[in-house]
Amino acid sequence: MQIVKRSEFGWGATGASSAKPTRGLVIHYDGSNQRLENKPHGACVVYWKNTRSFHRGPSRQWVDIGYSFGCCPHGVIFEGRGEGRAQAAQPGGNTTWYSVTLMSGPDETPTEAQIEAVRELRAYLMGKGLGAAVKGHRDFYSTSCPGDRLYRLVRDGTFAKPPKGSKTTPISSEEGDVSAQDVIHGKHIVMNKGEDAEKKVSLAAFLQEIETEQDQTQERLDRIEAKLDSLLVKLDDASK
Known part of the structure; x- marks a missing residue:
């Protein structure tokens, strides 16, 4: 699992309140097409920093980026608020679920590397006590997020499969x-x-x-x- 810590973006400790998410993982998207899979990985870093600036700006005025984590098309996990913190991602589940955005829009299909990164993140968090459930943002709130393409993968169990190389006891x-x-x-x-x-x-x-x-x-x-x-x-x- 390749994860970039928030400190590597030049961010200090999050100001988000402490929480103990145990229910599962919630899938999000951006809402507009980003086409990051066709761009150098540096574009994903720029996107992540811009997302945080938008969430902290006058439009939202949140204490930090809204998500726990993000997974880019190149298979890299980005730390947002990180572990043990409340989010501003899904009303009704911000303290009991972790959130991850795939940094994509409604017309984009996640890459295999991106799907694998979500599975790796989920397996890592489950190793620390997180529940196995995977939901979409729309399961908590009336919204199009995470888009029909990602939501189909939520419903058919794609994100709930173990990462490659993991061992399952018969x-x-x-x-x-x-x-x-x-x-x-x-x-x-x-x-x-x-x-x-x-x-x-x-x-x-x-x-x-x-x-x-x-x-x-x-x-x-x-x-x-x-x-x-x-x-x-x-x-x-x-x-x-």
Whole structure:
């Protein structure tokens, strides 16, 4: 894994507050096409510095660049706010998830090196206690981010695969000797949640869907709890 620390950009320590993201990794994009894959790597450095300047400028007035990390088309990981820090990337998940932008726009397809860099970053963070889930920015907020191309890769489990060269311990199955690596990379599970037709999805995509449904359920429970609290306050005031 090749990572460029923020100090190498001439940046001091981030002013972002401390946090302990444990849920997973959120994928972002820029919103406009950058075509950095066709430019020298120095253009990626310029882009990263400009992004930080924009985020700290009068338009956003954030304390630092909004993301935890960035992955450029050349397969290099750039440190943003870094580990153990709150972000300004996805409302509702800035302290519980890490964020990474692919520095690209809606018409750009990530390079293989870029995808591998995301996988390496995720594996590294999972080694420090991060959960396995991968989501897109739009899973938290009404936005086009990370664009349809990247979001398809989120949903089909592309970013959730282990990086090349990683070792996966085989796990026996009562229905046949199927290893975890077989399931993640080649096999699929059949889902039928009441639809007319069954659909085959990868294990990573299946786990991602469960994670999304859990979050949606928790949001509904939080809203119900807030309404109950409000009702109790009104009943208490009425009894006085």
